[in-house]
Amino acid sequence: MTTHAAQTAQTVTLPVSLDEAVAALAAMPAAVPVAGGTDLMTAVNSGLLRPAGLVGLGRISEIRGWQYQDGHALLGAGLTHARMGRPDFAALIPALAAAARAAGPPQIRNAGTLGGNIVTAAPTGDALPVLAALEATLIIAGPGGARREIPVSHLLAGMEMLRPSEIVGFVRVPLLHAPQTFLKATGRTGPGRATASAAVVLDPARREVRCAVGAVAPMPLRPLEAERWVAGLIDWDGDRGLPPEACAAFGEYVAAACIPDPPPEMGSPMPEAGGGAEPAALPPAVLHLRRTVAALARRALGRALA
Ligand SMILES: Cc1cc2nc3c(=O)[nH]c(=O)nc-3n(C[C@H](O)[C@H](O)[C@H](O)COP(=O)(O)OP(=O)(O)OC[C@H]3O[C@@H](n4cnc5c(N)ncnc54)[C@H](O)[C@@H]3O)c2cc1C
Known part of the structure:
Protein backbone atom coordinates (compact mmCIF):
# COMPACT_ATOMS: atom_id res chain seq x y z
CA MET A 1 0.00 0.00 0.00
CA THR A 2 1.43 3.40 -0.94
CA THR A 3 0.24 6.82 0.21
CA HIS A 4 1.74 10.27 0.05
CA ALA A 5 2.42 12.20 3.23
CA ALA A 6 0.89 15.59 2.43
CA GLN A 7 3.20 17.70 4.55
CA THR A 8 6.53 16.51 3.19
CA ALA A 9 5.47 14.98 -0.15
CA GLN A 10 7.35 11.81 0.83
CA THR A 11 6.36 8.38 -0.38
CA VAL A 12 5.17 6.24 2.50
CA THR A 13 4.96 2.50 1.92
CA LEU A 14 3.24 0.19 4.40
CA PRO A 15 4.27 -3.42 3.69
CA VAL A 16 2.71 -6.33 5.57
CA SER A 17 5.67 -8.74 5.55
CA LEU A 18 9.41 -8.48 6.15
CA ASP A 19 10.20 -9.50 2.57
CA GLU A 20 7.78 -6.89 1.21
CA ALA A 21 9.51 -4.27 3.35
CA VAL A 22 12.94 -5.31 2.06
CA ALA A 23 11.60 -5.19 -1.52
CA ALA A 24 10.15 -1.72 -0.92
CA LEU A 25 13.54 -0.48 0.34
CA ALA A 26 15.32 -2.09 -2.61
CA ALA A 27 12.91 -0.36 -5.01
CA MET A 28 13.39 2.99 -3.28
CA PRO A 29 17.02 3.15 -2.04
CA ALA A 30 16.63 6.68 -0.65
CA ALA A 31 13.80 5.58 1.66
CA VAL A 32 14.33 4.61 5.31
CA PRO A 33 12.39 2.15 7.49
CA VAL A 34 10.33 3.58 10.32
CA ALA A 35 8.88 1.60 13.21
CA GLY A 36 7.51 3.63 16.15
CA GLY A 37 9.09 6.80 14.76
CA THR A 38 10.13 8.07 18.21
CA ASP A 39 13.76 8.49 17.15
CA LEU A 40 13.34 8.93 13.42
CA MET A 41 10.61 11.56 13.51
CA THR A 42 12.53 13.52 16.13
CA ALA A 43 15.40 13.72 13.63
CA VAL A 44 13.01 14.64 10.78
CA ASN A 45 11.22 17.29 12.84
CA SER A 46 14.49 18.90 13.88
CA GLY A 47 15.66 19.02 10.26
CA LEU A 48 18.54 16.58 10.76
CA LEU A 49 17.05 14.04 8.37
CA ARG A 50 15.08 14.47 5.14
CA PRO A 51 14.32 10.96 3.89
CA ALA A 52 12.97 10.79 0.35
CA GLY A 53 10.53 8.09 1.45
CA LEU A 54 9.47 6.01 4.42
CA VAL A 55 8.84 2.28 4.67
CA GLY A 56 6.59 1.81 7.70
CA LEU A 57 7.11 -1.43 9.62
CA GLY A 58 4.03 -1.10 11.84
CA ARG A 59 1.81 -3.46 9.80
CA ILE A 60 4.24 -6.38 9.76
CA SER A 61 2.57 -8.69 12.27
CA GLU A 62 5.34 -11.33 12.14
CA ILE A 63 7.74 -8.98 13.95
CA ARG A 64 5.37 -7.75 16.65
CA GLY A 65 5.42 -10.87 18.87
CA TRP A 66 7.83 -13.60 19.90
CA GLN A 67 8.27 -17.34 19.49
CA TYR A 68 10.39 -20.06 21.08
CA GLN A 69 13.22 -21.79 19.24
CA ASP A 70 15.86 -24.18 20.65
CA GLY A 71 16.02 -22.73 24.17
CA HIS A 72 15.88 -19.20 22.81
CA ALA A 73 13.22 -16.56 22.37
CA LEU A 74 12.95 -15.06 18.91
CA LEU A 75 11.76 -11.53 19.60
CA GLY A 76 10.19 -9.55 16.79
CA ALA A 77 11.98 -6.26 16.15
CA GLY A 78 8.57 -4.55 16.19
CA LEU A 79 7.89 -5.41 19.84
CA THR A 80 7.15 -2.17 21.68
CA HIS A 81 8.66 -1.28 25.04
CA ALA A 82 5.12 -1.31 26.48
CA ARG A 83 4.59 -4.89 25.33
CA MET A 84 7.98 -6.05 26.66
CA GLY A 85 7.21 -4.45 30.00
CA ARG A 86 4.18 -6.69 30.66
CA PRO A 87 4.32 -9.53 33.21
CA ASP A 88 4.27 -12.45 30.72
CA PHE A 89 7.34 -11.03 28.97
CA ALA A 90 8.97 -10.20 32.32
CA ALA A 91 8.66 -13.86 33.32
CA LEU A 92 10.63 -14.77 30.20
CA ILE A 93 13.40 -12.15 30.07
CA PRO A 94 13.19 -10.10 33.28
CA ALA A 95 16.08 -7.72 32.57
CA LEU A 96 14.74 -6.75 29.14
CA ALA A 97 11.31 -6.16 30.65
CA ALA A 98 12.87 -3.92 33.32
CA ALA A 99 14.75 -1.96 30.64
CA ALA A 100 11.56 -1.60 28.58
CA ARG A 101 9.67 -0.26 31.61
CA ALA A 102 12.41 2.35 32.10
CA ALA A 103 12.55 3.48 28.45
CA GLY A 104 11.01 6.93 28.54
CA PRO A 105 7.49 8.15 29.30
CA PRO A 106 4.40 6.02 28.47
CA GLN A 107 3.72 7.55 25.04
CA ILE A 108 7.29 6.71 23.99
CA ARG A 109 7.05 3.16 25.39
CA ASN A 110 3.77 2.62 23.53
CA ALA A 111 5.31 3.48 20.16
CA GLY A 112 9.07 2.82 20.49
CA THR A 113 10.30 -0.62 19.47
CA LEU A 114 13.11 -3.02 20.24
CA GLY A 115 14.41 -2.83 16.65
CA GLY A 116 14.41 0.97 16.67
CA ASN A 117 16.31 1.02 19.96
CA ILE A 118 18.98 -1.27 18.49
CA VAL A 119 19.36 0.43 15.11
CA THR A 120 19.47 3.92 16.62
CA ALA A 121 22.23 2.53 18.87
CA ALA A 122 22.20 5.57 21.17
CA PRO A 123 24.54 5.19 24.17
CA THR A 124 21.45 5.69 26.34
CA GLY A 125 19.42 2.93 24.63
CA ASP A 126 18.08 0.99 27.62
CA ALA A 127 17.70 -2.36 25.85
CA LEU A 128 21.31 -2.36 24.69
CA PRO A 129 23.22 -3.31 27.88
CA VAL A 130 20.69 -6.08 28.50
CA LEU A 131 21.16 -7.48 25.00
CA ALA A 132 24.94 -7.22 25.42
CA ALA A 133 24.83 -9.14 28.72
CA LEU A 134 22.53 -11.75 27.18
CA GLU A 135 24.86 -12.06 24.17
CA ALA A 136 21.82 -11.69 21.91
CA THR A 137 22.00 -11.92 18.12
CA LEU A 138 20.10 -10.18 15.34
CA ILE A 139 18.36 -11.91 12.46
CA ILE A 140 18.51 -9.57 9.52
CA ALA A 141 16.27 -9.85 6.47
CA GLY A 142 17.78 -8.99 3.10
CA PRO A 143 16.87 -9.07 -0.60
CA GLY A 144 15.60 -12.31 -2.14
CA GLY A 145 14.43 -13.74 1.21
CA ALA A 146 18.01 -13.83 2.55
CA ARG A 147 18.54 -14.00 6.32
CA ARG A 148 21.81 -13.51 8.18
CA GLU A 149 22.58 -13.54 11.89
CA ILE A 150 25.08 -11.32 13.70
CA PRO A 151 25.75 -10.57 17.38
CA VAL A 152 24.01 -7.38 18.56
CA SER A 153 27.37 -6.25 19.93
CA HIS A 154 28.93 -6.36 16.44
CA LEU A 155 26.34 -3.89 15.15
CA LEU A 156 26.75 -1.63 18.18
CA ALA A 157 30.55 -1.68 17.87
CA GLY A 158 30.37 -0.84 14.16
CA MET A 159 32.09 -4.14 13.27
CA GLU A 160 29.07 -4.93 11.09
CA MET A 161 26.50 -2.65 9.50
CA LEU A 162 23.07 -3.03 7.98
CA ARG A 163 23.51 -3.33 4.23
CA PRO A 164 21.28 -1.44 1.76
CA SER A 165 17.61 -2.50 1.99
CA GLU A 166 18.23 -4.81 4.98
CA ILE A 167 15.83 -4.81 7.94
CA VAL A 168 16.28 -6.20 11.45
CA GLY A 169 13.61 -8.89 11.72
CA PHE A 170 14.24 -10.62 15.02
CA VAL A 171 16.44 -10.62 18.10
CA ARG A 172 17.49 -14.06 19.35
CA VAL A 173 17.85 -14.17 23.12
CA PRO A 174 18.84 -17.22 25.21
CA LEU A 175 16.29 -18.24 27.84
CA LEU A 176 18.47 -18.65 30.91
CA HIS A 177 15.79 -19.51 33.52
CA ALA A 178 17.78 -17.63 36.17
CA PRO A 179 17.60 -14.22 37.81
CA GLN A 180 18.66 -11.15 35.85
CA GLU A 265 50.68 12.89 33.45
CA MET A 266 54.32 13.23 32.52
CA GLY A 267 56.35 14.20 35.58
CA SER A 268 53.53 13.59 38.09
CA PRO A 269 54.64 12.03 41.38
CA MET A 270 54.03 8.32 42.05
CA PRO A 271 50.87 7.74 44.14
CA GLU A 272 51.62 7.10 47.80
CA ALA A 273 51.43 3.51 49.01
CA GLY A 274 48.22 2.80 50.93
CA GLY A 275 46.50 5.85 49.45
CA GLY A 276 42.71 6.04 48.92
CA ALA A 277 41.02 3.85 46.32
C1 LIG B 1 11.03 11.93 24.62
C2 LIG B 1 11.84 10.67 24.36
C3 LIG B 1 12.31 9.94 25.42
C4 LIG B 1 13.03 8.78 25.20
N1 LIG B 1 13.51 8.07 26.26
C5 LIG B 1 14.19 6.92 26.06
C6 LIG B 1 14.69 6.18 27.17
O1 LIG B 1 14.54 6.54 28.34
N2 LIG B 1 15.37 5.04 26.91
C7 LIG B 1 15.59 4.59 25.63
O2 LIG B 1 16.20 3.55 25.44
N3 LIG B 1 15.15 5.30 24.55
C8 LIG B 1 14.46 6.44 24.73
N4 LIG B 1 14.01 7.17 23.66
C9 LIG B 1 14.41 6.75 22.31
C10 LIG B 1 13.43 5.87 21.54
O3 LIG B 1 12.13 5.94 22.05
C11 LIG B 1 13.87 4.41 21.50
O4 LIG B 1 15.18 4.30 20.99
C12 LIG B 1 12.92 3.55 20.66
O5 LIG B 1 13.15 2.20 21.01
C13 LIG B 1 13.12 3.73 19.16
O6 LIG B 1 12.22 2.84 18.51
P1 LIG B 1 11.28 3.32 17.30
O7 LIG B 1 10.47 2.15 16.91
O8 LIG B 1 10.52 4.54 17.67
O9 LIG B 1 12.39 3.66 16.22
P2 LIG B 1 12.22 4.59 14.90
O10 LIG B 1 12.26 6.01 15.32
O11 LIG B 1 11.06 4.14 14.09
O12 LIG B 1 13.55 4.20 14.15
C14 LIG B 1 14.79 4.50 14.69
C15 LIG B 1 15.89 4.10 13.69
O13 LIG B 1 15.91 2.69 13.53
C16 LIG B 1 15.61 2.32 12.18
N5 LIG B 1 14.79 1.11 12.32
C17 LIG B 1 13.71 0.95 13.11
N6 LIG B 1 13.31 -0.32 13.08
C18 LIG B 1 14.15 -0.98 12.25
C19 LIG B 1 14.25 -2.33 11.81
N7 LIG B 1 13.41 -3.30 12.23
N8 LIG B 1 15.25 -2.66 10.93
C20 LIG B 1 16.10 -1.70 10.51
N9 LIG B 1 16.05 -0.42 10.88
C21 LIG B 1 15.08 -0.06 11.75
C22 LIG B 1 14.96 3.52 11.55
O14 LIG B 1 15.20 3.57 10.16
C23 LIG B 1 15.67 4.64 12.28
O15 LIG B 1 16.93 4.86 11.71
C24 LIG B 1 13.28 8.33 23.86
C25 LIG B 1 12.79 9.07 22.79
C26 LIG B 1 12.08 10.23 23.01
C27 LIG B 1 11.56 11.01 21.82
Whole structure:
Protein backbone atom coordinates (compact mmCIF):
# COMPACT_ATOMS: atom_id res chain seq x y z
CA MET A 1 0.00 0.00 0.00
CA THR A 2 1.43 3.40 -0.94
CA THR A 3 0.24 6.82 0.21
CA HIS A 4 1.74 10.27 0.05
CA ALA A 5 2.42 12.20 3.23
CA ALA A 6 0.89 15.59 2.43
CA GLN A 7 3.20 17.70 4.55
CA THR A 8 6.53 16.51 3.19
CA ALA A 9 5.47 14.98 -0.15
CA GLN A 10 7.35 11.81 0.83
CA THR A 11 6.36 8.38 -0.38
CA VAL A 12 5.17 6.24 2.50
CA THR A 13 4.96 2.50 1.92
CA LEU A 14 3.24 0.19 4.40
CA PRO A 15 4.27 -3.42 3.69
CA VAL A 16 2.71 -6.33 5.57
CA SER A 17 5.67 -8.74 5.55
CA LEU A 18 9.41 -8.48 6.15
CA ASP A 19 10.20 -9.50 2.57
CA GLU A 20 7.78 -6.89 1.21
CA ALA A 21 9.51 -4.27 3.35
CA VAL A 22 12.94 -5.31 2.06
CA ALA A 23 11.60 -5.19 -1.52
CA ALA A 24 10.15 -1.72 -0.92
CA LEU A 25 13.54 -0.48 0.34
CA ALA A 26 15.32 -2.09 -2.61
CA ALA A 27 12.91 -0.36 -5.01
CA MET A 28 13.39 2.99 -3.28
CA PRO A 29 17.02 3.15 -2.04
CA ALA A 30 16.63 6.68 -0.65
CA ALA A 31 13.80 5.58 1.66
CA VAL A 32 14.33 4.61 5.31
CA PRO A 33 12.39 2.15 7.49
CA VAL A 34 10.33 3.58 10.32
CA ALA A 35 8.88 1.60 13.21
CA GLY A 36 7.51 3.63 16.15
CA GLY A 37 9.09 6.80 14.76
CA THR A 38 10.13 8.07 18.21
CA ASP A 39 13.76 8.49 17.15
CA LEU A 40 13.34 8.93 13.42
CA MET A 41 10.61 11.56 13.51
CA THR A 42 12.53 13.52 16.13
CA ALA A 43 15.40 13.72 13.63
CA VAL A 44 13.01 14.64 10.78
CA ASN A 45 11.22 17.29 12.84
CA SER A 46 14.49 18.90 13.88
CA GLY A 47 15.66 19.02 10.26
CA LEU A 48 18.54 16.58 10.76
CA LEU A 49 17.05 14.04 8.37
CA ARG A 50 15.08 14.47 5.14
CA PRO A 51 14.32 10.96 3.89
CA ALA A 52 12.97 10.79 0.35
CA GLY A 53 10.53 8.09 1.45
CA LEU A 54 9.47 6.01 4.42
CA VAL A 55 8.84 2.28 4.67
CA GLY A 56 6.59 1.81 7.70
CA LEU A 57 7.11 -1.43 9.62
CA GLY A 58 4.03 -1.10 11.84
CA ARG A 59 1.81 -3.46 9.80
CA ILE A 60 4.24 -6.38 9.76
CA SER A 61 2.57 -8.69 12.27
CA GLU A 62 5.34 -11.33 12.14
CA ILE A 63 7.74 -8.98 13.95
CA ARG A 64 5.37 -7.75 16.65
CA GLY A 65 5.42 -10.87 18.87
CA TRP A 66 7.83 -13.60 19.90
CA GLN A 67 8.27 -17.34 19.49
CA TYR A 68 10.39 -20.06 21.08
CA GLN A 69 13.22 -21.79 19.24
CA ASP A 70 15.86 -24.18 20.65
CA GLY A 71 16.02 -22.73 24.17
CA HIS A 72 15.88 -19.20 22.81
CA ALA A 73 13.22 -16.56 22.37
CA LEU A 74 12.95 -15.06 18.91
CA LEU A 75 11.76 -11.53 19.60
CA GLY A 76 10.19 -9.55 16.79
CA ALA A 77 11.98 -6.26 16.15
CA GLY A 78 8.57 -4.55 16.19
CA LEU A 79 7.89 -5.41 19.84
CA THR A 80 7.15 -2.17 21.68
CA HIS A 81 8.66 -1.28 25.04
CA ALA A 82 5.12 -1.31 26.48
CA ARG A 83 4.59 -4.89 25.33
CA MET A 84 7.98 -6.05 26.66
CA GLY A 85 7.21 -4.45 30.00
CA ARG A 86 4.18 -6.69 30.66
CA PRO A 87 4.32 -9.53 33.21
CA ASP A 88 4.27 -12.45 30.72
CA PHE A 89 7.34 -11.03 28.97
CA ALA A 90 8.97 -10.20 32.32
CA ALA A 91 8.66 -13.86 33.32
CA LEU A 92 10.63 -14.77 30.20
CA ILE A 93 13.40 -12.15 30.07
CA PRO A 94 13.19 -10.10 33.28
CA ALA A 95 16.08 -7.72 32.57
CA LEU A 96 14.74 -6.75 29.14
CA ALA A 97 11.31 -6.16 30.65
CA ALA A 98 12.87 -3.92 33.32
CA ALA A 99 14.75 -1.96 30.64
CA ALA A 100 11.56 -1.60 28.58
CA ARG A 101 9.67 -0.26 31.61
CA ALA A 102 12.41 2.35 32.10
CA ALA A 103 12.55 3.48 28.45
CA GLY A 104 11.01 6.93 28.54
CA PRO A 105 7.49 8.15 29.30
CA PRO A 106 4.40 6.02 28.47
CA GLN A 107 3.72 7.55 25.04
CA ILE A 108 7.29 6.71 23.99
CA ARG A 109 7.05 3.16 25.39
CA ASN A 110 3.77 2.62 23.53
CA ALA A 111 5.31 3.48 20.16
CA GLY A 112 9.07 2.82 20.49
CA THR A 113 10.30 -0.62 19.47
CA LEU A 114 13.11 -3.02 20.24
CA GLY A 115 14.41 -2.83 16.65
CA GLY A 116 14.41 0.97 16.67
CA ASN A 117 16.31 1.02 19.96
CA ILE A 118 18.98 -1.27 18.49
CA VAL A 119 19.36 0.43 15.11
CA THR A 120 19.47 3.92 16.62
CA ALA A 121 22.23 2.53 18.87
CA ALA A 122 22.20 5.57 21.17
CA PRO A 123 24.54 5.19 24.17
CA THR A 124 21.45 5.69 26.34
CA GLY A 125 19.42 2.93 24.63
CA ASP A 126 18.08 0.99 27.62
CA ALA A 127 17.70 -2.36 25.85
CA LEU A 128 21.31 -2.36 24.69
CA PRO A 129 23.22 -3.31 27.88
CA VAL A 130 20.69 -6.08 28.50
CA LEU A 131 21.16 -7.48 25.00
CA ALA A 132 24.94 -7.22 25.42
CA ALA A 133 24.83 -9.14 28.72
CA LEU A 134 22.53 -11.75 27.18
CA GLU A 135 24.86 -12.06 24.17
CA ALA A 136 21.82 -11.69 21.91
CA THR A 137 22.00 -11.92 18.12
CA LEU A 138 20.10 -10.18 15.34
CA ILE A 139 18.36 -11.91 12.46
CA ILE A 140 18.51 -9.57 9.52
CA ALA A 141 16.27 -9.85 6.47
CA GLY A 142 17.78 -8.99 3.10
CA PRO A 143 16.87 -9.07 -0.60
CA GLY A 144 15.60 -12.31 -2.14
CA GLY A 145 14.43 -13.74 1.21
CA ALA A 146 18.01 -13.83 2.55
CA ARG A 147 18.54 -14.00 6.32
CA ARG A 148 21.81 -13.51 8.18
CA GLU A 149 22.58 -13.54 11.89
CA ILE A 150 25.08 -11.32 13.70
CA PRO A 151 25.75 -10.57 17.38
CA VAL A 152 24.01 -7.38 18.56
CA SER A 153 27.37 -6.25 19.93
CA HIS A 154 28.93 -6.36 16.44
CA LEU A 155 26.34 -3.89 15.15
CA LEU A 156 26.75 -1.63 18.18
CA ALA A 157 30.55 -1.68 17.87
CA GLY A 158 30.37 -0.84 14.16
CA MET A 159 32.09 -4.14 13.27
CA GLU A 160 29.07 -4.93 11.09
CA MET A 161 26.50 -2.65 9.50
CA LEU A 162 23.07 -3.03 7.98
CA ARG A 163 23.51 -3.33 4.23
CA PRO A 164 21.28 -1.44 1.76
CA SER A 165 17.61 -2.50 1.99
CA GLU A 166 18.23 -4.81 4.98
CA ILE A 167 15.83 -4.81 7.94
CA VAL A 168 16.28 -6.20 11.45
CA GLY A 169 13.61 -8.89 11.72
CA PHE A 170 14.24 -10.62 15.02
CA VAL A 171 16.44 -10.62 18.10
CA ARG A 172 17.49 -14.06 19.35
CA VAL A 173 17.85 -14.17 23.12
CA PRO A 174 18.84 -17.22 25.21
CA LEU A 175 16.29 -18.24 27.84
CA LEU A 176 18.47 -18.65 30.91
CA HIS A 177 15.79 -19.51 33.52
CA ALA A 178 17.78 -17.63 36.17
CA PRO A 179 17.60 -14.22 37.81
CA GLN A 180 18.66 -11.15 35.85
CA THR A 181 18.40 -7.46 36.57
CA PHE A 182 18.59 -4.05 34.90
CA LEU A 183 19.10 -0.82 36.84
CA LYS A 184 19.35 2.72 35.52
CA ALA A 185 20.40 6.07 36.97
CA THR A 186 18.92 9.18 35.36
CA GLY A 187 20.03 12.03 37.57
CA ARG A 188 16.42 13.25 37.81
CA THR A 189 13.05 12.15 39.15
CA GLY A 190 10.69 10.44 36.70
CA PRO A 191 11.46 9.07 33.24
CA GLY A 192 14.70 10.23 31.70
CA ARG A 193 17.69 9.09 29.68
CA ALA A 194 20.25 7.04 31.55
CA THR A 195 23.37 8.67 32.89
CA ALA A 196 24.50 5.10 33.58
CA SER A 197 22.84 1.70 33.59
CA ALA A 198 23.82 -1.85 34.43
CA ALA A 199 22.47 -5.24 33.42
CA VAL A 200 23.47 -8.41 35.26
CA VAL A 201 22.41 -11.87 34.14
CA LEU A 202 23.18 -15.21 35.77
CA ASP A 203 23.82 -18.14 33.45
CA PRO A 204 23.88 -21.21 35.72
CA ALA A 205 24.36 -23.68 32.84
CA ARG A 206 27.65 -22.00 31.88
CA ARG A 207 28.35 -20.92 35.49
CA GLU A 208 28.72 -17.35 34.29
CA VAL A 209 27.78 -13.92 35.55
CA ARG A 210 27.48 -11.52 32.65
CA CYS A 211 27.31 -7.78 33.13
CA ALA A 212 27.07 -4.83 30.76
CA VAL A 213 27.20 -1.15 31.60
CA GLY A 214 25.28 1.32 29.45
CA ALA A 215 25.40 5.07 28.75
CA VAL A 216 29.00 5.68 29.86
CA ALA A 217 30.52 4.96 26.43
CA PRO A 218 29.27 4.90 22.83
CA MET A 219 28.30 1.22 23.26
CA PRO A 220 27.62 -1.05 26.27
CA LEU A 221 30.79 -2.18 28.04
CA ARG A 222 31.38 -5.73 29.31
CA PRO A 223 33.77 -5.88 32.31
CA LEU A 224 34.93 -9.42 31.48
CA GLU A 225 37.54 -9.80 34.24
CA ALA A 226 35.08 -8.68 36.91
CA GLU A 227 32.50 -11.14 35.52
CA ARG A 228 34.96 -14.06 35.71
CA TRP A 229 36.17 -13.03 39.17
CA VAL A 230 32.70 -12.91 40.72
CA ALA A 231 31.49 -16.06 38.94
CA GLY A 232 34.39 -17.89 40.60
CA LEU A 233 33.12 -16.84 44.05
CA ILE A 234 29.61 -18.19 43.58
CA ASP A 235 28.60 -21.64 44.84
CA TRP A 236 26.61 -22.58 41.74
CA ASP A 237 25.40 -25.88 43.24
CA GLY A 238 24.44 -24.24 46.54
CA ASP A 239 22.47 -21.13 47.46
CA ARG A 240 24.37 -18.84 45.04
CA GLY A 241 24.66 -16.28 47.82
CA LEU A 242 27.52 -13.79 48.18
CA PRO A 243 28.42 -11.60 51.17
CA PRO A 244 27.70 -7.87 50.72
CA GLU A 245 31.46 -7.13 50.65
CA ALA A 246 31.86 -9.33 47.57
CA CYS A 247 28.99 -7.52 45.79
CA ALA A 248 30.59 -4.19 46.74
CA ALA A 249 33.99 -5.32 45.44
CA PHE A 250 32.31 -6.43 42.21
CA GLY A 251 30.77 -2.95 41.86
CA GLU A 252 34.17 -1.30 42.30
CA TYR A 253 35.78 -3.75 39.86
CA VAL A 254 33.11 -3.07 37.21
CA ALA A 255 33.33 0.70 37.68
CA ALA A 256 37.13 0.76 37.44
CA ALA A 257 36.98 -1.37 34.28
CA CYS A 258 34.36 0.84 32.59
CA ILE A 259 35.69 4.21 33.76
CA PRO A 260 39.44 3.70 34.02
CA ASP A 261 41.92 6.08 35.62
CA PRO A 262 43.34 8.66 33.24
CA PRO A 263 46.92 7.90 32.19
CA PRO A 264 49.45 9.50 34.58
CA GLU A 265 50.68 12.89 33.45
CA MET A 266 54.32 13.23 32.52
CA GLY A 267 56.35 14.20 35.58
CA SER A 268 53.53 13.59 38.09
CA PRO A 269 54.64 12.03 41.38
CA MET A 270 54.03 8.32 42.05
CA PRO A 271 50.87 7.74 44.14
CA GLU A 272 51.62 7.10 47.80
CA ALA A 273 51.43 3.51 49.01
CA GLY A 274 48.22 2.80 50.93
CA GLY A 275 46.50 5.85 49.45
CA GLY A 276 42.71 6.04 48.92
CA ALA A 277 41.02 3.85 46.32
CA GLU A 278 39.97 6.88 44.26
CA PRO A 279 42.81 8.42 42.32
CA ALA A 280 42.97 12.19 42.93
CA ALA A 281 43.35 12.87 39.21
CA LEU A 282 39.75 11.89 38.40
CA PRO A 283 37.60 15.01 37.79
CA PRO A 284 34.56 15.23 40.17
CA ALA A 285 32.02 14.43 37.41
CA VAL A 286 33.94 11.31 36.39
CA LEU A 287 34.36 10.28 40.01
CA HIS A 288 30.61 10.67 40.51
CA LEU A 289 29.92 8.57 37.41
CA ARG A 290 32.29 5.89 38.61
CA ARG A 291 30.55 5.76 41.98
CA THR A 292 27.17 5.57 40.23
CA VAL A 293 28.32 2.65 38.09
CA ALA A 294 29.78 0.89 41.15
CA ALA A 295 26.48 1.29 43.02
CA LEU A 296 24.40 0.10 40.04
CA ALA A 297 26.58 -2.98 39.46
CA ARG A 298 26.66 -3.85 43.18
CA ARG A 299 22.89 -3.56 43.53
CA ALA A 300 22.17 -5.35 40.24
CA LEU A 301 24.33 -8.30 41.31
CA GLY A 302 22.89 -8.29 44.83
CA ARG A 303 19.34 -8.39 43.48
CA ALA A 304 20.16 -11.15 41.00
CA LEU A 305 21.65 -13.26 43.79
CA ALA A 306 19.00 -12.43 46.40
C1 LIG B 1 11.03 11.93 24.62
C2 LIG B 1 11.84 10.67 24.36
C3 LIG B 1 12.31 9.94 25.42
C4 LIG B 1 13.03 8.78 25.20
N1 LIG B 1 13.51 8.07 26.26
C5 LIG B 1 14.19 6.92 26.06
C6 LIG B 1 14.69 6.18 27.17
O1 LIG B 1 14.54 6.54 28.34
N2 LIG B 1 15.37 5.04 26.91
C7 LIG B 1 15.59 4.59 25.63
O2 LIG B 1 16.20 3.55 25.44
N3 LIG B 1 15.15 5.30 24.55
C8 LIG B 1 14.46 6.44 24.73
N4 LIG B 1 14.01 7.17 23.66
C9 LIG B 1 14.41 6.75 22.31
C10 LIG B 1 13.43 5.87 21.54
O3 LIG B 1 12.13 5.94 22.05
C11 LIG B 1 13.87 4.41 21.50
O4 LIG B 1 15.18 4.30 20.99
C12 LIG B 1 12.92 3.55 20.66
O5 LIG B 1 13.15 2.20 21.01
C13 LIG B 1 13.12 3.73 19.16
O6 LIG B 1 12.22 2.84 18.51
P1 LIG B 1 11.28 3.32 17.30
O7 LIG B 1 10.47 2.15 16.91
O8 LIG B 1 10.52 4.54 17.67
O9 LIG B 1 12.39 3.66 16.22
P2 LIG B 1 12.22 4.59 14.90
O10 LIG B 1 12.26 6.01 15.32
O11 LIG B 1 11.06 4.14 14.09
O12 LIG B 1 13.55 4.20 14.15
C14 LIG B 1 14.79 4.50 14.69
C15 LIG B 1 15.89 4.10 13.69
O13 LIG B 1 15.91 2.69 13.53
C16 LIG B 1 15.61 2.32 12.18
N5 LIG B 1 14.79 1.11 12.32
C17 LIG B 1 13.71 0.95 13.11
N6 LIG B 1 13.31 -0.32 13.08
C18 LIG B 1 14.15 -0.98 12.25
C19 LIG B 1 14.25 -2.33 11.81
N7 LIG B 1 13.41 -3.30 12.23
N8 LIG B 1 15.25 -2.66 10.93
C20 LIG B 1 16.10 -1.70 10.51
N9 LIG B 1 16.05 -0.42 10.88
C21 LIG B 1 15.08 -0.06 11.75
C22 LIG B 1 14.96 3.52 11.55
O14 LIG B 1 15.20 3.57 10.16
C23 LIG B 1 15.67 4.64 12.28
O15 LIG B 1 16.93 4.86 11.71
C24 LIG B 1 13.28 8.33 23.86
C25 LIG B 1 12.79 9.07 22.79
C26 LIG B 1 12.08 10.23 23.01
C27 LIG B 1 11.56 11.01 21.82
